[in-house]
Amino acid sequence: MLKHKFTAALFVLLLLVFIVLNVEWWLYLLIFLVFIGLTSWGSFDIRLNYFIKAYSSNPNEKSRRIALTFDDGPHEMTEKVLDLLLKYNAKATFFCIGNQIEKHPEILQRVIKEGHTVGNHTLSHSKSFGFFSTSQVKEEIEQTDTLLQNKTIKKPLFFRPPFGVTNPNVAKAIAQTGHSVIGWNIRSLDTVIDDETKIFQRIKKKVKPGGIVLLHDTSLKTVNVLEQLLLFLQSEKYEMITVDKLLNISAYEN
Structure with a gap:
């Protein structure tokens, strides 16, 4: 929260x-208005x-290595994503919603079995997440951690907030749960843009070593864009790896 605190102090x-x-x-x-604008920008x-x-x-x-990440699963379409990752010898990181884990535990098991990394994406992925209290954020994270741990993996240390929203309450909750927050620098907008070609071109022009792609x-x-x-990426000699390998940090608690 250093940038926020600095901005607030400067404002005062x-x-x-x-x-x-x-x-x-x-x-x-x-x-x-400048302060409100900066804070809003920083939140999103x-x-x-x-x-x-x-x-x-x-x-x-420096090497041609990049991390593909997928939010909001497990989902029926996750199976098709996994098929493609297997076909092209790629690994990825999946940020899972707790409620979706309960619906599709067998798909989560396949994600883990095939060597992909799993992270926490809250229990409900509520549209009101930005207005949650610290205790609400913490509860959603901890409940999802428990669901993931019950599926034969250790406590996940990666957390991605819904919509990428951060604020003081999220910061306080994360300080208590001890997660590493994972963002992205290549946003596909695949939930907003309908044209598959536009989505692909948007990602393609931003690809560079060390990037994290949000899908x-x-x-x-x-799925069609992914293929x-x-x-x-294969033609450009990129290696598609998990976030923990790209960043050289732990994905799970020892």
């Missing part, structure tokens, strides 16, 4: 200076590390 300092100088009212409004862009440290890439990676294993559209992407 400027207010005090404005009071001393007796400046025009619109300057107060301007600095307030996980790469900024505004409220919490997030690993969004490995900028020191969702929940639609046939993404194009895997063919491209």
